[in-house]
C-alpha cells in the first residue's frame with residue numbers, strides 16, 4: 228500500500244510515519260515547505276507523483292490562541308487545505324484520512340459527545356476544523372477521526388508543565404474547569420492504522436480511555452515524575468487565553484471501541500510517553 232502523509236514533523240505525523248512503516252506500508256511523508264497543503268498545485272503534484280492508495284492528513288494549524296488573530300491562515304490550512312487533499316484524493320481514487328478535534332463542540336453537554344451530536348465550535352480554530360471535516364467528506368472515500376488533548380513527539384501540555392518545573396516553579400497554576408480526554412499520538416496513530424486496515428470509513432471519535440481536567444492531567448504528570456509540587460486549580464477566565472475553549476469536550480469513543488476495543492488509559496499512555504521522553 229502506498230501512503231502519503233502530510234504534516235510529517237507534527238506530533239501525529241511523526242507517529243503515523245512509524246506506525247505506517249511497521250504495518251509494512253510504503254510511506255511517502257511530507258511537511259512544509261516541500262508540501263504546503265494550502266497550495267492546490269503543490270498537493271496535486273505530490274499526489275500525482277506518489278499515486279497513493281491512502282492520504283493521511285496530519286497537517287494542521289494547531290495554534291488555538293493564535294488562530295483568533297490569524298483566522299485566514301487557520302482556514303487556509305484547516306479548511307481549504309483539506310479541500311485540496313479531498314480533490315486530489317479523488318483524482319487518484321485514494322482514501323482520505325483526516326483528523327479533527329473535540330473543539331468542534333461547545334462543551335455544554337453533560338455526557339460524552341457522540342459523532343452525530345451537533346457541532347458548535349466556540350473558537351476560530353474549532354470553526355476552521357469543522358469546515359475541514361466537511362471538506363474531507365467531499366472525498367468519495369474518507370475517514371474523519373476526531374481526537375482530543377494530543378501529546379506526542381513535539382511541543383505539548385506535558386512539556387509545558389515540565390518546562391515550568393525545570394524553571395524552578397514552586398507551584399503550578401492550571402485550569403480545572405475544562406474536562407476532556409488526553410490522547411497519546413502513538414496510540415492514535417496505531418488506532419488509525421488499524422482502522423484503515425479494517426476498512427473503516429465515515430466519522431469516528433478516538434481518544435485514550437479516562438477523563439480528566441487540565442489540572443488533573445498536571446497532577447498526574449507531577450506524580451509520575453516523582454515530585455510533590457502543588458497544582459493550584461484556576462478557572463478558564465483566570466488563565467486569560469485569547470481563544471474560548473469548551474468546558475466539557477469528552478468524546479464518546481464507543482463506535483471506535485466496537486471495531487478495535489478501547490485504547491489504554493491516558494495515565495498508562497502518559498507513563499509510556501514519560502519513559503520515552505525522559506533523558
Ligand SMILES: NC(=O)c1ccc[n+]([C@@H]2O[C@H](COP(=O)([O-])OP(=O)(O)OC[C@H]3O[C@@H](n4cnc5c(N)ncnc54)[C@H](OP(=O)(O)O)[C@@H]3O)[C@@H](O)[C@H]2O)c1
Pocket residue numbers: 233234235236237238239240258259262263264265284285286287288289304308326327328329356374375376377378381
Ligand atoms: N494538538 C492537539 O491537542 C490536538 C487535539 C485534537 C485534535 N488535534 C488534531 O490532530 C491533528 C494533528 O495535530 P498535531 O498536534 O500533531 O499537530 P502539530 O504537531 O501542530 O503538527 C502539524 C504539522 O502540520 C504542519 N503544517 C502546518 N501548516 C501546513 C501546511 N500549510 N501544509 C503542510 N503542513 C503544514 C506543521 O508544520 P509547522 O510546524 O512547520 O507549522 C506541523 O508539522 C491536527 O489535525 C489537529 O487539529 C490536535
